[in-house]
Every structure is written in C-alpha cells, then in structure tokens.
Amino acid sequence: MTEPVTSIExxxxxxxxxxxGWPVEHSLSPPMHNAAFNALGxxxxxxxxxxxxxxxxxxxxxxxxxxxxxxxxxxxHKEAAFVLVDELDSSAALAGAVNTIVQVDGRLKGxxxxxxxxxxxxxxEGFDFHGNRGVILGAGGAARSAAFSLVARGxxxxxxxxxxxxxxxxxxxxxxxxxxSSVDYVVLNSxxxxxxxxxxxxxxxxxxxxxxxxYETEPPPISAEFLHRGLFVYDLIYNPQETxxxxxxxxxxxxxxxxxxMLVHQGAAAFELWTGHKPDTSVMETxxxxxxxx
Numbered sequence: 001m002t003e004p005v006t007s008i009e010x011x012x013x014x015x016x017x018x019x020x021g022w023p024v025e026h027s028l029s030p031p032m033h034n035a036a037f038n039a040l041g042x043x044x045x046x047x048x049x050x051x052x053x054x055x056x057x058x059x060x061x062x063x064x065x066x067x068x069x070x071x072x073x074x075x076x077h078k079e080a081a082f083v084l085v086d087e088l089d090s091s092a093a094l095a096g097a098v099n100t101i102v103q104v105d106g107r108l109k110g111x112x113x114x115x116x117x118x119x120x121x122x123x124x125e126g127f128d129f130h131g132n133r134g135v136i137l138g139a140g141g142a143a144r145s146a147a148f149s150l151v152a153r154g155x156x157x158x159x160x161x162x163x164x165x166x167x168x169x170x171x172x173x174x175x176x177x178x179x180x181s182s183v184d185y186v187v188l189n190s191x192x193x194x195x196x197x198x199x200x201x202x203x204x205x206x207x208x209x210x211x212x213x214x215y216e217t218e219p220p221p222i223s224a225e226f227l228h229r230g231l232f233v234y235d236l237i238y239n240p241q242e243t244x245x246x247x248x249x250x251x252x253x254x255x256x257x258x259x260x261x262m263l264v265h266q267g268a269a270a271f272e273l274w275t276g277h278k279p280d281t282s283v284m285e286t287x288x289x290x291x292x293x294x
Contacts (some may be wrong), residue, residue: 004035004287010045016066017274018047020059021074025050026213026239028291029072032267035287036279044069044275053080060084064106069274072267073099078112078141085110094148094177097141100270111273114145117266118236119153121257127203127232130154134203137188137221139166142207142236147174150203151182158197159185160222188221198226204249206235211243220245229253238263239292260288 019029025048033046049071051059056077061084063071073081078097082088085101085108092098098110122129132155136143139161147157151174161167167185174183186193198204210221220243227233233249238259246256264284271279 002286003290004031004283005038006031006034006287008034008038008045009043011043013043015042015044015274016047016068017044017070017072018049018068019072019074020049020051020056020077022050022052022076024048024074027074028238028263028288029074029267031291032264032284032287033271036268036271036284039280039283040275040277042275042277051077053077056080057084060101060108063101063103063108068103070100070102070270072270073101081110084108091115095141095145096173097144099266100273102273111270112145113266113269113273114142114262115149116269117262117264118142118146119149120265121261122203122232122234124261125232125255125257132156132202133158133197133200134205135160135194135198135201136205136207137161138207139163139170140207143205144170144173146205146207146236147183148177151178155182155203157183158201159183160188160194160197161185162188191223194222195226198222198231199228202230202232204231204233206233206237206243206245209237211235211240211245212237213239216240216243218244220248224248224252227252227254231255232257235259236262238288241292260285260292263288 030046037044081098087109089111092110092112095112100111102109134155135158137160159167164187171183171185232255234257235243236259249256
C-alpha cells in the first residue's frame with residue numbers, strides 16, 4: 001500500500017474545514033480529507049480542533065468570523081450542535097444530531113451524514129434490507145442514524161441497550177416517524193429474549209464503544225453463543241479493524257464489516273457538501289488504513 005499524500009500547500013486562498021471533538025487527537029478524518037483534497041487539486045485544508053464541551057457554542061459561532069467553510073462534529077458534540085445552527089437539513093432533523101456544518105454567507109446549516117455513511121457499505125456488500133430483521137446494540141446517536149436508515153429500507157429493528165429508557169425512547173421515535181411499529185427493544189441482560197431476537201435476525205450492528213482502542217481486550221458486548229452463521233455482523237468501530245466481536249463472528253462463519261468504510265462514506269458526503277465535488281473514496285479509505293497502521 002502506497003502512503004497517500006496528506007500534506008497540502010496552504011495559502012491565503014485556502015478554504016478551512018475541520019473536525020471539533022473532545023478528545024480529537026485520535027481522529028483519522030484530517031489525513032482522510034486532506035488526501036482527497038490533494039487528489040482533486042482543491043485548495044482546502046482540514047484540521048482537528050480539540051474543543052471542550054463548555055466551549056462548543058463559542059467555537060461553532062466563530063465559524064463565519066473565521067471564514068471557515070464548515071466543520072465535522074464528533075464525540076461528544078453531535079447532539080449539542082443540533083441547537084447551535086441556523087438551519088437543519090432533514091438528515092439532521094431526523095437523526096436529532098449534527099455531524100456536519102456548512103457555512104454560507106454567515107449562516108450555519110447542520111447536516112447528518114452518518115446515516116448514508118452507515119448504509120452504503122452494507123449495500124455494497126449486497127445485504128438484503130427489505131423484510132429482514134436486525135438488532136442494534138446501543139441507543140445513542142449512531143444507533144439512531146442506523147435505526148432510521150434501516151427502517152427506511154424496510155427492516156424490522158430491535159434496539160438493545162443497558163438502559164431500558166433510552167432503548168424505549170429511540171424505538172418510540174422511529175416508530176412515530178415510520179408509523180408502522182417497525183422497532184421494538186430489549187435490555188442487554190435479558191439473555192433469553194435477546195438470544196431469540198438475534199436468532200431471528202439477519203443483521204447485528206454494534207454502535208457501542210465496547211472493544212474500541214485502547215480497550216481492545218474487552219469481551220464482546222454479547223455472548224458468542226447468540227451468533228449464527230446466517231448473521232451479518234457490522235461493528236461501527238474502526239480502531240481496531242477487527243474487534244473481539246468481529247473476530248468471534250468471523251470464527252463462527254458470519255459475514256463481518258467494520259467501521260472503516262462508514263467513516264469514509266460519511267466523510268465523503270461532508271466533503272461534497274463543502275466543495276461541490278465528489279471525492280475519490282478509494283483515496284480516502286487508503287488514508288484511513290494507512291493511519292491505522294501507524
């Protein structure tokens with residue numbers, strides 16, 4: 001694998017974009033986006049901003065004054081940014097969170113590209129959505145984007161979370177939107193109910209942080225006994241590339257997918273919103289994979 005060119009020339013004509021998070025030093029978005037800018041010869045530069053939650057409002061409000069084209073928002077800012085923009089795209093309104101802001105003439109518009117980033121890698125693998133059942137582990141922002149995306153494509157979803165209230169709230173929100181009661185929920189420690197639900201499902205999605213670097217040795221969020229060969233296991237974690245959950249699933253004969261391509265596709269959607277150009281996602285993926293090897 002050839003190392004991608006991620007350093008670009010910066011001048012007074014450069015358009016500035018970036019990512020705000022806390023912490024943010026682990027982010028692979030800067031090399032990913034800068035490699036794509038370089039490949040298209042665009043005068044953009046993408047930088048990380050470590051923004052404490054208490055300073056998020058002032059940081060977002062400074063975008064027009066700094067002449068920035070926009071930013072991505074990552075943990076823990078996506079939900080907080082929802083009320084800090086002047087206008088919400090339908091993607092953000094549906095997700096209840098903003099992961100991309102575009103600044104035009106002093107106005108800030110919030111988008112959420114996590115949904116499209118989540119579903120495109122599954123579609124590329126030939127996964128059959130319509131009429132199938134799926135299980136989502138977690139009930140946070142990533143789970144919300146996944147749930148809406150899957151229900152929109154004809155799936156029945158079960159939300160599994162440690163806290164029953166959060167699982168119920170997400171299920172009710174999606175059901176209210178879809179009007180056909182496509183989502184139910186169980187608590188994580190309800191073994192018999194969860195086992196049966198997974199046995200009847202074609203897709204298992206992990207949206208939790210269990211197994212994420214630097215906690216790679218954590219046991220999978222569910223027992224290996226619950227998995228079956230007909231299950232597609234999708235872990236949104238990309239570092240490490242193979243979590244304990246994905247390793248166990250692969251050994252069980254399941255099809256597996258990590259979060260690398262979700263990161264790439266949600267980033268590509270943001271890239272296009274800022275620049276009006278479609279990036280080369282293969283260049284972006286190479287930059288991410290190279291970053292994971294360092």
